[in-house]
Amino acid sequence: MSTTEAEYIAASDATKELIWLRHLLESMGVVTDGPTTMKVDNQGAIKLIKNPEYHKRTKHIEVRYHFIREKHEDGQIEIVYVPSSDQLADILTKALSKEPFIRLRDQLQIEDMTGKFSTGGSVEESHTTAF
Numbered sequence: 001m002s003t004t005e006a007e008y009i010a011a012s013d014a015t016k017e018l019i020w021l022r023h024l025l026e027s028m029g030v031v032t033d034g035p036t037t038m039k040v041d042n043q044g045a046i047k048l049i050k051n052p053e054y055h056k057r058t059k060h061i062e063v064r065y066h067f068i069r070e071k072h073e074d075g076q077i078e079i080v081y082v083p084s085s086d087q088l089a090d091i092l093t094k095a096l097s098k099e100p101f102i103r104l105r106d107q108l109q110i111e112d113m114t115g116k117f118s119t120g121g122s123v124e125e126s127h128t129t130a131f
Contacts, residue, residue, distance in 0.1 A: 004044030011040055011049065012068040015077055022076070035075050039082035049079050 015038065022032050040046050049072055071077045090096060091104040105112070 002044075004042055004048065007040065007042035007045035008048045008068070011038065011045055011079075012066070014038060015068040015071050018077060019071060035078040037078045037080050039080050039087065041082050041084045041087045043081060046079055046081055 018036055018038065022036060025032055040049075049068055068077070072079055084090070085100065086107075088104055088107060091101060091108065096104070
């Protein structure tokens with residue numbers, strides 16, 4: 001399977017989850033106006049989603065994965081290209097070097113807690129000295 005196909009299938013699965021979450025929010029009284037934005041880092045997959053002419057080249061992809069096209073066409077989701085370097089999900093799915101990890105962590109507004117609770121002693125010593 002090509003990367004484009006894999007990304008297309010992953011985006012289709014994510015769309016199913018996204019639609020489920022929209023229905024859940026609506027059942028709790030939270031109205032979602034307009035489409036929900038989905039950021040995809042594969043331009044080939046975006047072309048497959050937005051352009052039905054590519055369907056002729058994708059006959060081998062199971063029909064159930066074309067659900068994403070339907071939801072894009074009816075305006076429930078908006079597909080936006082995001083460069084791989086800015087794909088926030090990568091922090092959860094890939095082994096990253098220090099710099100990209102820190103950059104994505106900061107974009108997610110996750111604070112670095114390394115060493116904030118350590119006084120250089122054991123856990124018991126740190127605990128007792130805190131009181």
